[in-house]
Amino acid sequence: MVDYPEDEVVKDAAYFDELRRAVSGTQPIALFGTSGLAVRKSIECAQDLELSKQIELATDPDSRERLRTVYFRYHISTTILSYVTEALPWLSVLIIIILVNNVTKSLPKSTAHRYEVITALLIGSAAIFLIVKFIQVILWRLGSFTIRYLNGMYTRPGAVIRASVPSHRETNNQDLQAA
Amino acid sequence: MTVHEDRLHAEVDRELDEIRRSCDGLATRSGLLITATGIAVPIVAARLATVHSLQPVLADALLALGIATVLGILTLVPSLTIGPRAPFLQLWMAIGSSPRTSSLLYEAKVALVKGGTLRHAVMETLFIFQTLATIAALALGLWSARR
Secondary structure (H helix, E strand, O other): EOOOOOOOOOOHHHHHHHHHHHOOOOOOOHHHHHHHHHHOOOOHHHHHHHHHHHHHOOOOOHHHHHHHHHHHHHHHHHHHHHHHHHHHHHHHHHHHHHHHHHHHHHOOHHHHHHHHHHHHHHHHHHHHHHHHHHHHHHHHHHHHHHHHHOOOOOHHHHHHHHOOOOOHHHHHHHHHHOO | OOOOHHHHHHHHHHHHHHHHHHHHHHHHHHHHHHHHHHHHHHHHHHHHHHOOOOOOOHHHHHHHHHHHHHHHHHHHEEEOOOOOOOOHHHHHHHHHHOOOHHHHHHHHHHHHHHHHHHHHHHHHHHHHHHHHHHHHHHHHHHHHHHH
């Protein structure tokens, strides 16, 4: 059990899922989902930080140990996923460099044909970069979802809304206290 | 909401506003460069009509024009909608004043600041390359016209 201080907001899985859903779709869509990815990574970082904080707040040793295991698994998997997705665009740059290197060795002698090849090369390079960026975004989304799901840190949309809205009992209690 | 939280919200709002204005400025400058590319097009096109075969300088100018136009379009393409989705804002309003919704709103804004900062960096990089490509296109176009 995690003992939160009285005035502190409980930042559980439902909280972070609500946050994800609140900013999904409206994040500034920079080039090929780059900044959308930054938004999602920043939420993942905040959740990671919160998990480490929960270990400190855990009252009994059993739950502290359980939280520590979950945090370790979550932290390691998210870090690996983050490094893999960061490396992907650079991998595409490497592929493009190899491609350009190979093509420039056998450029046609005619000027018109040479520029046709160069144009095709530029379009091809852009296409490779775009495809890799798309894979990067999809990999992050699927990977992050899988990590959270496997660690029991995923809540259904309905549960997220229920977590936000205080129950009738809670509201009634507050009203009684106010009275 | 405490004064401390209020100050933090104000700072995040200021940063979001700053990013938006900076991105708008870049978009305007990129639009101006697209116009400059438009000026280079008739110069190159006039030269193209007079030559029988494609000269390297002219081909380079065409290539630079193409690159500059694509980079210009890419600089202008990213849309910027800052803030959490409307249904969530409605939900948080319906819930009423609570530390949870206030915290959610703050964290959503902070995440968007990070996303916006990266978007600005991408736009800036693309704009620099667009400028270089436009200058190269104009120079090559004028050079080919003189020959």
